[in-house]
Amino acid sequence: MSQQLAEVETLFLHEARSDYTVVVTREGSRVLQGRLELKETSAGPRPGKFRVTRDGEEHPRPPDEFVDLARAADRIRISQQTSPTARERLTAMLDGYQLEAITVRTCRRCSNAGRYGPITADTAIEHNGEHICRDCARRELERELSYAGSFTGAAEERLEELLYDSRDLDRIINLLSGGLDPDLTKYDEVSANVDDVTPVRTADLDLHPDLAAHLEGRFEELLPVQSLAVRNGLLDGDDQLVVSATATGKTLVGELTGIDRALRGEGKLLFLVPLVALANQKHEDFEDRYGDLLDVSIRVGSSRITDDGNRFDPSADVIVGTYEGIDHALRTGKDLGEIGTVVIDEVHTLKEGERGHRLDGLISRLKHYGEEHFADRGEHGGIQFVYLSATVGNPEWLAERLRATLIEFEERPVPIERHVTFADGREKARIADTLVKREFDTKSSKGYRGQTIIFTNSRRRCHEISRKLRYDSAPYHAGLDYGRRKQVERRFGNQDLSAVVTTAALAAGVDFPASQVIFDSLAMGIEWLSVQEFSQMLGRAGRPDYHDRGRVYLLVEPDGVYHNSMDRTEDEVAFTLLKGEMEDVTPRYDETAAVEETLANVVVAGSGAKRLNDRMVGEVPTTHAVGKLLEWSFIDGLSPTPLGRAICRHFLAPDEAFRILELVRQGRDPYGIVADLELREQD
Structure with missing residues (x-):
């Protein structure tokens, strides 16, 4: 008992039916718990029975030991929560020993459990009509999280932060079930960030007369990033790396110089994108915009079995292509004609696994x-290269490696609110419907209704969500024919649609x-979005000519994955994307990548x-490759073998090549070999 007396810092008393809970704490930790009964004497209330709890059992102690504890307490x-009558008895008992006590606001749950849990106006958390302490609220939140699913540490930290900020556990629990409390x-x-750039007037540009007339009919001044590019040598043929946010007008930078040079007979424009869907859309845009001035063609990737390039016209003035489509032409010795300008859109693709080293090559x-x-x-x-990207973590380094002038413009014309809510996958469409309706029912100060882009990870899901929205909406993806997509674009532009539901894969082309x-979904197919992709997609929210602000909602399934190869869950990915810094754009070369690009360079x-290897952006181990x-007989000296x-x-x-050779030796037919390769890619 002498040790316990030395450790008394706070003596806490709480009414418990006919007696009182006694708790002794020191430095925030409980060192003793017991129960006290009072008896009436001629001198007033006095300790009657005192029991100390140890190892789950109560041990009677002399009542005087309680008095010693009280006298030793700081x-x-x-x-x-102790009733007024019971409080009066305790106060009277303590007065008999010339001891003073203060009534404090405490957590009822703690008190009932034998814990001293003081709360204040700043720490009390509301739940089910009462106020509890932070520790009890956190324990209750953890219990709710166990019902809702497997939340990761990042999600739990976010919810705890919201719990302590809002001091309302009921609102947090509602958030777990898809609540939309903003x-x-x-x-x-x-925040909005508008750089002060003096615009260049289109009438002052030294352009081919046909292009000048075309531009002056569309707008009088260039946007800031376009003005910066022109002032820094764009129309003088200088190579440029243009890094600017989504919807700031980067594409026209490439068009200005490429179309101008094509009209002047200084070589065709190659406009290259990573995906077939984007190439198709960009081809349609160029055909609509410049088809009366120039011949426009398209070149996309070829089949594994046959080279179906029947739409490709190498003599065209403008060729829109995928990286792979143009690379295939180079690898097979096709004549691309006289090239004046090459525009590489989405150049941050350089950092991606397989596609990155191929773009580098x-x-x-x-x-x-x-x-x-x-x-x-x-x-x-004399070919001018213009590289376009919305997001690059290391723009100066990349511009140096590409030997291009960096044009960087960090403008966010309207502020963007970013929201996160948790939802089971089956509830996401319902929540999206609520958000779409709420947005469409509002108007900006410019008089435009709020409209929504919903990004998901499959064409099937596009149709599924669109069917569940109350207001008119439409799916929009590469599987729709030209007429259908143009109809959707027109209806959205006329504000006849509340929303379009599109795939993440088409994000770069959605305008x-x-x-x-x-x-x-935070996935693109079976891969999680990168910070660059996420940033580009959320940048679609809010246009300065239409809206006062943009809103972005992440509908996050706590333990959601979209393929068994994914090593993280959607809630982990969500906070990585929200907190993440832009990744550096640097191609990585393992043995397979080095061998593939070196072989292609030998063929070409x-x-x-x-x-060719030495001037690539990434560091290629040429000697090893x-x-x-040579070891695999892909080259003989520095000439490719027929196999190579x-x-x-x-x-x-290489591993695919060896697999094909093995199947050929087994007598498999070509279609069977292709089927085998496709199945291996899906595993």
Whole structure:
């Protein structure tokens, strides 16, 4: 008992039916718990029975031991939940020993459980009509989370933060079931940021008369990023890396110089994108915009079995293509004609696994094409390269590696609110419907109704969500024919549609004036979105000519995954994306990537392959790659063997090539071989 007396800091008393709970704490930890009964004496209430709880059992102690504890305490506190009559008895008992106590607001749950849990106006958390302490609220939240699903640490931290900020556990529990309380779902706000750039007037541009007339009919002044590009040598043929947010007018930078040079007879424009769907859309846009001035063609990736390039016209003035489509033409020795300008859209693709090193190689091979065909026109055959990206973590480094002038414009014309709410996958469409309706029922100060882009991860899901929205909406994806997509664009532009539901894969090509973006999924196919992709997609929310602000909602399934290969859940990914910094754009070369690009460079440039490798953005281990190519009989000296040429033509990795050879030796037919390869890719 002497040790317990030395450890008394706070003595806490709380009414419990006919007796009182006694708790002794020191430095926030409980060192003793017991029960006290009072008896009436001629001198007033006095300790009657005192029992101390140890190992779940109560042990009687002399009543005087309670008095010793009380005298040793630095402070004595009585819970506010103790009834007035019981409080008067305790106070009278303590007065008999010349001891003072203060009544304090405490957590009832703690008191009933034998814990001292003081609460204040700043720490009390409301739940079911009463106020409880933070610890009890956190325990109750953890219990609710166990019912709702497997939340990760990042999600739990966010919910605890909201719990302590709102001091209302009931609102947090409602959030777990898809509640849309904007004060709780709001994660942060990206402020508007408008750089002061003096615009260039279109009438002052030294352009071909046909292009000048075309532009002056559309607008009088260039947007800031376009003005910066022009002032920094765009129309003088300088290579540029243009980094600017979504919907700030980057595409026209490439068009200005590429269309102008094509009209002047200074070489065609190659406009390259990563996906077939984007190439199709961009081809349609160029055909509509410049088809009366120039011949426009398209070149996309070829089949594994046949090279179906029947739509490709190499003599066209404008060729819209995928990276793979143009690279295939180079690998197979096709004549692309006289090239004046190459625009590489979505150049941050350089950081992606398989597609990144292929884009890196393509850029080097295009420069080699210029040097081989137009050596008298200067560096890389006088071809001007314009690289476009909304998001790059290391723009200065990338511009240096590409030997391009950096044009960086960080403008956010309207603020964007970013919201997170948790929802079971079956509830997401219902929540999206509520958000779409709420947005469409409002108007901006410019007189425009709020409209929504919903991003999801499959074409089937696009139709499924669209059917469940009360207001008129439409799916929009690469599987729709040209007429259907144009109809959707027109209806959205006329404000006849409340929303479009589109795939994340088409995010770069979607150009709807939306005020709100909803992420039904944070995946693109079976891969989680990168920070770059996420940033680009959320940047679709809010246009300065239409809206006062943008809104972005992430509908997050706590333990959701979309493929068994995913090693993280959707709630983990959500907070990584929201907190994440832009990744550096740097191609990574393992042995497979180095061998593939070195082989392609040997096929295209022969003994000049090392020079092509050396000027690529990523660091290619050329010596090791050449050694492997020789070992595997893909090259003979610095010339491709028939096997190496076939592997290069079909973009095969070495392991795929070896698998094909094995199947050929087994007598498998070509279609069976392709089927085998496709199945292996899906595993």
